[in-house]
Amino acid sequence: MLSTSPCNIRTIGVLGGGQLGRMMALEARRAGFKVVVLTDEPPGSPAAQFADATIHSGYSDPAALRSFLDQVDVVTAEFENLPDSLLQAVEAERPLRPGRKALFTAQHREREKMFLREQGIACAEFRVIEDLAGLEAAVAEIGRPCVVKTAAFGYDGKGQAKIVEDTSLPETWAAFEGQRAVVEQWVSFVCEVSVVGARDVQGHMAVHGCIENEHAHHILDVSIAPARVDPAVTSRAIELWEAVAVGLDYVGTMAVEMFVTAAGEVIVNEIAPRPHNSGHHTIDGCMTNQFQQQFRAVAGLPLGDPSLHSPIVMVNLLGDVWRDETTPPDWTPIWSHPRAKLHLYGKATARAKRKMGHFTVIGDTVEEALADARAIQSQLR
Structure with a gap:
C-alpha cells in the first residue's frame, strides 16, 4: 500500500459525484485542501459544485484516470460500486483510503457476508x-x-x-x-441502529456513538442520536464496528448498520465503506462531523473529537415532498424552528424516492428533538 506524508497532501481525489462527495469536498476545502472529482455523472453533479476541478468520464477511461491521478495526492471514494480494475489502478499509483479491500468487500453482499463470517462478526x-x-x-x-x-x-x-x-x-x-x-x-429485530466512525492511518479509531434509525419503504427516514437503547447495546455495537474496521484495515469514515433483537443481541446487517446517511446529524450535532473525519483520515491527519454535543434528529428529504421536478416545498416550518437546519444537495431535478436533502433538529432531550422533527416533517408532506 502506498503512503504519503500528511505534509505532502494538498489535493484529495474523490471517486464519485454525489452528495457524500459534495459534503466531503465542502469540509476539505474549508480546511484548505483542494478537491478533484472523477465522476460518470453529468456536469453540475452535487460533488462537482464544490470541487476545484471535475473530470466527467466513465470509470473505465484510461485517459480520464490518468488526468485525475496526475492532479491528486491521495484518493477516496464517495460510493463503493466502482469497477475493481479502477480500484487496482488507483491503488497502484496513489494511496487509496479506504483501500481496495474494504471497497471490494463491501460492494458485494457475498464477499461482505463471507468477510463477516471469517472474522467471527455476528451476522444473520x-x-x-x-x-x-x-x-x-x-x-x-x-x-x-x-x-x-x-x-x-x-x-x-x-x-x-x-x-x-x-x-x-x-x-x-x-x-x-x-x-x-x-x-x-430473517432477523426479528426491535430496532435498527448504526455506528458511524473513523479510523486513521495509525489505527486510531473514533466513533460517533450509536445511532437509532427508522426506515420508510426501505429508505432511511429518521436518524436519532443518541440511540434509545440499553448501554450494553451501544457498547456491543461499537465493538462490532471496531472489529469490522480492524478486519478491513480501514482508513476513513465508515458506517456499519445493525439489527437489535428483543434479547439485546446486536447483528451486523451491512457495511458502508464511506460517510453514511445516518451520520449526517454529525454536521450539526458533533464536535467533529463524519466528513471532517473522512478528510482527516484520508490526508493522514489525527482524528477529531467525535462526541455528540446535543441530542439531535435527522430527517431525510426525498423528492416526494417537492411540488414538481424543480419546485421545492415551502421551507417555512424549518426556518421557523430556532434549532432546525436545512441541508440541500444541489440536485437539479426531484423524483420520488430520490434523496434531495435532509434537515436536523437539536433538542434538550432526544424526545423533544424527535417530536419537533416529526412536526416539521408532517408539515412538509
Whole structure:
C-alpha cells in the first residue's frame, strides 16, 4: 500500500459525484485542501459544485484516470460500486483510503457476508445461491421467513425480496434469474441502529456513538442520536464496528448498520465503506462531523473529537415532498424552528424516492428533538 506524508497532501481525489462527495469536498476545502472529482455523472453533479476541478468520464477511461491521478495526492471514494480494475489502478499509483479491500468487500453482499463470517462478526445466517435449486435448498435449510438479495448493486431495498410461508420460490427467483444472490435468515429485530466512525492511518479509531434509525419503504427516514437503547447495546455495537474496521484495515469514515433483537443481541446487517446517511446529524450535532473525519483520515491527519454535543434528529428529504421536478416545498416550518437546519444537495431535478436533502433538529432531550422533527416533517408532506 502506498503512503504519503500528511505534509505532502494538498489535493484529495474523490471517486464519485454525489452528495457524500459534495459534503466531503465542502469540509476539505474549508480546511484548505483542494478537491478533484472523477465522476460518470453529468456536469453540475452535487460533488462537482464544490470541487476545484471535475473530470466527467466513465470509470473505465484510461485517459480520464490518468488526468485525475496526475492532479491528486491521495484518493477516496464517495460510493463503493466502482469497477475493481479502477480500484487496482488507483491503488497502484496513489494511496487509496479506504483501500481496495474494504471497497471490494463491501460492494458485494457475498464477499461482505463471507468477510463477516471469517472474522467471527455476528451476522444473520446465510447461503449463497445462483439458481432456483439453490434457492429451494437454502430456504429449506434456513427456514421461512427469510430474505433473498442480489449479491451486487443492491441498496435502499432494491434487489431483494422477502420469502414467507406462501411465497412461490419459482416466481421469486424469476426476478433474480442469471444473478448470484444471498439468502439470509430473517432477523426479528426491535430496532435498527448504526455506528458511524473513523479510523486513521495509525489505527486510531473514533466513533460517533450509536445511532437509532427508522426506515420508510426501505429508505432511511429518521436518524436519532443518541440511540434509545440499553448501554450494553451501544457498547456491543461499537465493538462490532471496531472489529469490522480492524478486519478491513480501514482508513476513513465508515458506517456499519445493525439489527437489535428483543434479547439485546446486536447483528451486523451491512457495511458502508464511506460517510453514511445516518451520520449526517454529525454536521450539526458533533464536535467533529463524519466528513471532517473522512478528510482527516484520508490526508493522514489525527482524528477529531467525535462526541455528540446535543441530542439531535435527522430527517431525510426525498423528492416526494417537492411540488414538481424543480419546485421545492415551502421551507417555512424549518426556518421557523430556532434549532432546525436545512441541508440541500444541489440536485437539479426531484423524483420520488430520490434523496434531495435532509434537515436536523437539536433538542434538550432526544424526545423533544424527535417530536419537533416529526412536526416539521408532517408539515412538509
